Amino acid sequence: MGVSLLPYPLLYTLSDFLSFLLYRVFRFRLTVVRKNLKLCFPDHSEAELLQIEKDFYKNLCDVFMEMAKNLTISEKEIKKRFVFENMELINAHEEKGESTILLLGHYSNWEGMLSIGYHLLGKGYGVYSPLKNKYFNNLISKSREKHKAYLLSRFKTVDFIRSNEKNGKYGLYGFINDQSPRLKPKNYWRSFMGTVVPVFTGADRLAKEFNFPVYYTEINRIKRGHYIAKVSLLVKDPSKCKENEITDLFTDKLEAQINKDPSQYLWSHNRFKLKHFAPATVPQ
Numbered sequence: 001m002g003v004s005l006l007p008y009p010l011l012y013t014l015s016d017f018l019s020f021l022l023y024r025v026f027r028f029r030l031t032v033v034r035k036n037l038k039l040c041f042p043d044h045s046e047a048e049l050l051q052i053e054k055d056f057y058k059n060l061c062d063v064f065m066e067m068a069k070n071l072t073i074s075e076k077e078i079k080k081r082f083v084f085e086n087m088e089l090i091n092a093h094e095e096k097g098e099s100t101i102l103l104l105g106h107y108s109n110w111e112g113m114l115s116i117g118y119h120l121l122g123k124g125y126g127v128y129s130p131l132k133n134k135y136f137n138n139l140i141s142k143s144r145e146k147h148k149a150y151l152l153s154r155f156k157t158v159d160f161i162r163s164n165e166k167n168g169k170y171g172l173y174g175f176i177n178d179q180s181p182r183l184k185p186k187n188y189w190r191s192f193m194g195t196v197v198p199v200f201t202g203a204d205r206l207a208k209e210f211n212f213p214v215y216y217t218e219i220n221r222i223k224r225g226h227y228i229a230k231v232s233l234l235v236k237d238p239s240k241c242k243e244n245e246i247t248d249l250f251t252d253k254l255e256a257q258i259n260k261d262p263s264q265y266l267w268s269h270n271r272f273k274l275k276h277f278a279p280a281t282v283p284q
Contacts, residue, residue: 004068015062019058030053039272058263070111081227082112084116086232091120094172099161101172103174105178105266106269108227109219115147115149124173125152128152128153129154175203181200199247203246204238214233215232
C-alpha cells in the first residue's frame with residue numbers, strides 16, 4: 001500500500017532501481033528471457049537482442065509499480081493515463097443486451113485493463129487463475145473491484161456465463177490468452193513467433209458456444225505511465241468460424257503487435273517449454 005501512495009516521479013525512480021536489481025543483480029529469469037528472444041528473433045544481432053532485453057526489464061518493473069499504484073489511483077487519474085479507443089463498439093452490444101469477449105496478450109501494461117469498467121454500461125469480468133496465496137488473491141480482487149472490474153475464476157467461467165445468459169444478464173468477458181496451457185492429448189498446436197506450441201482455446205470455444213462477438217485489444221505505451229488501448233473487432237459471428245479460427249486470428253494479431261515493439265512483451269514467461277512435444281505435422 002505504501003508504494004501506491006508515492007508520486008509518479010518517485011514511483012519511476014523506484015522502478016528504475018528495481019529494474020537494476022532484477023536485471024543486473026538477481027538476473028531474474030534472465031536465462032528464460034534470452035532463450036525466448038533468440039528463439040523468436042534468430043535474425044537479430046546480439047546488440048539488438050541486448051537492447052530488447054534491457055528495455056523488457058524496464059517495462060516489466062514499470063508494470064509492477066503501476067500495479068501497486070492501481071490500489072490507490074483515482075478514477076480521474078487512471079482515465080487520463082490509460083485511454084481506451086473504440087469502446088463505443090462494445091457499448092453498442094451492451095445497449096442491445098449482448099455479451100462480448102475481449103482478448104489480449106501480456107503486452108505493454110495489460111494490468112491497466114482493470115479500468116475498462118469505467119467505460120462499460122454493464123460489468124466487465126477478467127477470467128483468471130486464482131492465486132494460492134489468499135491474501136494476495138484478495139488484494140488483487142479488491143484492486144479490480146475498486147475500478148469496477150471483477151475477477152472470474154477460470155474454473156467457474158462456463159457455469160457463470162451460462163447462468164448470466166439464462167437470467168438475461170450481459171457482460172464483457174476478458175481473457176489474456178497467450179500463456180502456455182498444460183500438455184494434454186487434445187491440445188491445439190500452432191506456430192507462435194516461429195515456434196510450434198500448444199495454445200489456449202477456451203475463449204474460442206466459449207465464443208462459439210454462446211455466439212459472443214469477439215474483440216481484440218492492442219495496448220501501446222505512448223510515454224512512460226501513459227497508454228492507449230485500442231479495441232477492434234476480431235470476429236462478428238463466431239458461429240460461422242471454423243474450429244480454432246478465432247484462436248488463430250488472435251495469435252496472428254498478437255504476433256504482429258509483438259514484432260512492432262518486442263520489448264513490451266512478457267519474455268520472462270517460459271512460453272516455449274513444450275515445443276519439443278510438438279506434432280511433426282504442424283508447420284512452423
